[in-house]
Structure formats: C-alpha cells, structure tokens
Amino acid sequence: MLGAVSVTVMKEDYSPFIVPLVRRATETIHESLVNGATSDERMLLERFLEATRHSHRPVLSMNEQVLIANRAASELLGDTDHDRLWTEVNHAHSMPRPTPAVKLQIGNGRPITALFHPVNDGLRTVGDLVMLRADTATPVPKRKRNAPRFSRNETLHLPLLAGRSVAWSEVVEKAVHYSQTRQRLIISGEAGVGKFSVALAIDQLRAFGEQFILRDAANQNVEGATRWIRRTAAALNGPPATVIIRHLELLDEASAQSVAQLIDAFDETGGVWLAATVTAPSLDGHAPLLDRFPIAIHIPPLRQRTYDIPVLVEHWFGKGSMTSEAVSALSMHRWPGNVRELHELLTALFAESGRRAPLSLGDLPAQYRMRRPRGLTLIEQTQYELIIGALAACHGNRAHAAERVGISRSSLYRKLESFGIDANAFLD
Numbered sequence: 001m002l003g004a005v006s007v008t009v010m011k012e013d014y015s016p017f018i019v020p021l022v023r024r025a026t027e028t029i030h031e032s033l034v035n036g037a038t039s040d041e042r043m044l045l046e047r048f049l050e051a052t053r054h055s056h057r058p059v060l061s062m063n064e065q066v067l068i069a070n071r072a073a074s075e076l077l078g079d080t081d082h083d084r085l086w087t088e089v090n091h092a093h094s095m096p097r098p099t100p101a102v103k104l105q106i107g108n109g110r111p112i113t114a115l116f117h118p119v120n121d122g123l124r125t126v127g128d129l130v131m132l133r134a135d136t137a138t139p140v141p142k143r144k145r146n147a148p149r150f151s152r153n154e155t156l157h158l159p160l161l162a163g164r165s166v167a168w169s170e171v172v173e174k175a176v177h178y179s180q181t182r183q184r185l186i187i188s189g190e191a192g193v194g195k196f197s198v199a200l201a202i203d204q205l206r207a208f209g210e211q212f213i214l215r216d217a218a219n220q221n222v223e224g225a226t227r228w229i230r231r232t233a234a235a236l237n238g239p240p241a242t243v244i245i246r247h248l249e250l251l252d253e254a255s256a257q258s259v260a261q262l263i264d265a266f267d268e269t270g271g272v273w274l275a276a277t278v279t280a281p282s283l284d285g286h287a288p289l290l291d292r293f294p295i296a297i298h299i300p301p302l303r304q305r306t307y308d309i310p311v312l313v314e315h316w317f318g319k320g321s322m323t324s325e326a327v328s329a330l331s332m333h334r335w336p337g338n339v340r341e342l343h344e345l346l347t348a349l350f351a352e353s354g355r356r357a358p359l360s361l362g363d364l365p366a367q368y369r370m371r372r373p374r375g376l377t378l379i380e381q382t383q384y385e386l387i388i389g390a391l392a393a394c395h396g397n398r399a400h401a402a403e404r405v406g407i408s409r410s411s412l413y414r415k416l417e418s419f420g421i422d423a424n425a426f427l428d
Helices: 018-037 039-052 071-076 082-094 166-178 195-206 217-223 225-236 253-265 308-317 324-331 338-353 378-393 398-405 409-419
Strands: 059-062 067-069 101-105 111-121 124-134 185-189 211-216 241-246 272-278 295-299
Touching: 039 059, 039 067, 039 111, 039 124, 059 071, 059 082, 067 071, 071 124, 082 124, 082 195, 166 195, 166 295, 185 195, 195 241, 195 272, 195 295, 211 217, 211 225, 217 225, 217 241, 225 241, 225 253, 225 272, 308 324, 308 338, 378 398, 378 409, 398 409
Parallel strands: 185 272, 185 295, 211 241, 241 272
Antiparallel strands: 059 067, 059 124, 101 111, 111 124
C-alpha cells in the first residue's frame, strides 16, 4: 500500500459519478507510478534475460529494491541474502580500484564468488548484473571457539569498514573480542551509523563457515506478524547459523514479547549465534527483549568521531579524491544522517562530477560548506541546523525559510547575523 485517494463533498453535492471518478483517479496514479518507477526494473530485467538466454549459470540482476534470480542462483542463495549481497555490491563499487569479484559466505554456507557488472542508463547506474560461481575448493575448517585471531601488536580492524578515532577504535576492539564468543549481542546507535555493517563485519571475523540468516523487523508488515515470528523461530532452532535480527525497534510490543520468549526457549549449544541491531537504545515495551542480550556495542554518531571522516572518504573513493578544504568542511557538519548521509552525499557528488578532478569546497552543497560557529548551546545548535536546512530546502529564499522554520522574517535575519550565515550561498 503506497497511499489512498479520498474525495470529500457536502451531502447535497454528492453524485454517483464520484465513485468511478475516484476509481479512475486511483488507476491513473497507479499507472503513473508503474510507468515512472519501473524503468530501472525493466532495464535490470532486460540485462538478466540477455545473460540467461543461452546459459544456465547462476545469475542475479539487482539493485537495492529488486532482486531477479534464475533457479541456479536461487539454489545457491537463501531467501534472506538480498541485503547482504547488496552490501557487498556497494562495497565493490566504493573501492578506490573497483573490485569486480568478491568472495562470499552466504546461502547454504558454501564459498561463492560473485562477479559484478554495473547496469547503466547513460551515466546513471541503476543496478548490477551479478554472476555467481560456487567455489569447488575445500571449505575452510571451522575456527576453534577460543582461538586467537590477532597478536597484541597487530592493529585491529573490521572487514570492509574504516576509521581511526578513539570512539571507533573502541567499537572495533569490542567487535573483535565478541566475534570469538557465542554470547548474544545487540548493536545500538542512531540511524545511519552502520550497525548492520558492523554486524556483517563481526560475522566475517567469526569465520565459522555457518549460514547467514537475516530477519528484518521491517518486513513484518509484509510477511505478517505470525509468519515473521514463525520463520524467526525456525532460524533460531535450525542448523548452525548466524542469525541477525535487524531493526529491533520496529517490532510491536506483542512481537517483542514473542521474540523474547523464543530467545528464552532456543538452545544456545545448537550452534546458532544471535545478534540484533536497534536504533534506540531504550524503548518502551522492549526492555524485556533488550535484556535477553547480555553484551552490547554502541556505535557513536559521526559527529562524535569526525576524525573518521577523512579516513572514510579515502576508504570509499581513494586518496586525493577530495581537497583538504572540502574534507575540513565536511568535518564541521553535524551529520544527522551519520555515515549513511555522508556516503550518499559523496556518491551523488562523484557521480555528477565524473571524478575528473578532486572534489573541492565549491562542489559541496551550500549547507555543507557552512562552518558551524563554535561554542553554541544545544538549543542554538538545533536552531542553526533548522535554519540551514530551511535555506537549503527553499533555495535561499528568506521569506519561505522563515515560514518553514516557524519564525518571523525579522527573527530569521537576526539569527542569520548571529550565526554568520550567508543566505545568498543557497541561491540557485
């Protein structure tokens, strides 16, 4: 369900033609949505059909919303591997030197090599064609539970992730330590900090060769609460596997209680390792469920680890991809969307520029070029961010920005002068 169409009239104005009018309006909107939203899907389907027309090899055609697979690929992949595979695709594209092939441990646990081929619509990438190959080499033996992985003098890191701040180093240290245990783990933090990415990295560090199963609470409305709980129970009581419950905060109170009961009942000696991610560290009605996870990792927001921003930029797009002035400006931003916001912004900017030269300060949108004044109180920081966001949304129109924030124009002018904000920088 994407929405609804409603027409309300006075009783004396009612006409029997209103019902077919609403129905026709709904059909027209539906057709417009289909025609506008499926161009990418049609292109992915065309590439998929081209690749599978004369071959039975495992092939996927996918983007973040769509996954098209032939039977050979479905036999290699479980029904929960879309998110993880898409994470691998994004990582392959973000490397300084694009990585066309990635080794995966997904589906039934067999080693798989995935080869990525971008599907482009002109200069825009709409998804990827993924060729899968089951490796025939002898599987890596399971690592002993308490076997040491790092020497004391070795720098700790998480696969596919980067950072150098003290806050991030503490996250890495905990993640590496917990990767060698069977204790249930919960990963918390604000939206966009990379909770699921850390969970995937811990799974790779564990190297037990187990199946990976994702149970995303965001899918509960699609699957239905009863079926979602039943499939989660099957994962917890199944063969050895890594089970990740994502978006724990989206469970309603009844479902949260059911999951808590499942955790109490499942046998931890059966080889299933359970982890979960939650956006809010404390939720009404979810405390009993959160208590079922004896160990926790909290990922600080990006604004508390700005030293990681230059490292992330280099990790994603390569050394020298941005000027020092541009990186410095990014480090001054508050990043309410955290690492996800940073990655999406830079991905879009590099796509627009074609990466012909390092991104400079002038390439950044106006709201990211602004240097936030130091020494602001929490209330002043909130006011500053609201005003910057309003000016960006209103393209520098002061009257519209004041209305959007809910203050008078004279109050807005005083705030602009107080914060040192140049509204002209937001003009198109």
